Amino acid sequence: MVRSLAEQSTDELGGPGSVLARQRRDHARLDRLMDRYWSAAGDEGGTVMRDIVQLVFSHAFAEETVLWPAVRRLVPGGEELTAEIEAEHQQINELIARFERTDPDDPGRPRLVAEAFALIRQDIRDEEDRVLPRLQEVLDDAHLARLGAAWEAARLTAPTHPHPAVPRRPPGNVLAGVPLSAYDRTRDVLSPGRRSPVWSFVLAAAAAAAAGGAAAGALRGRAARRP
Structure with a gap:
């Protein structure tokens, strides 16, 4: 019984280092942060939302880079299960990207947040109730711990903001993720508040250059593999 x-x-x-335990800890923290967001006042709301966004996208990148390939390889029906989760991730990407583009005073912002939070909670339930228990059935504790270590390494070096145009699967997401992670983490440090138009332009140019470089690398890699 699942x-x-x-x-x-x-x-x-499988113990605290298991990928399953790590996933659940992140999910629990996300749930607390989403509850806190609605009761936060003033600048605290912006701080909480930044924490949510950074956690959501680093967590999802680690899943897509390390966890879902293992599910597809080891779990019967893993392709269909992970495709559903990836579709949810893409929707969340698009909603949060729209949120980040809106003005703080935009009356449509609460609706975007509510939709994104509902999708995040649905994604958590799908993962904890349907996908990850299937992985648990086919891996012992030692394998779950090794997968957890790889997942954590990916999470700590992942992008921390939405990038809807980036592929959801390796190798495309990894090729784009390396430069975008540096871009995102610089953005987190240097522009924690509302950005000026000049700073927004600089960051947008850096993001475009990072994504373009990743795409060029992917094309070169495919060309090199041709006979």
């Missing part, structure tokens, strides 16, 4: 990750202890998930 049991949701939410119903299991950390030991049942």
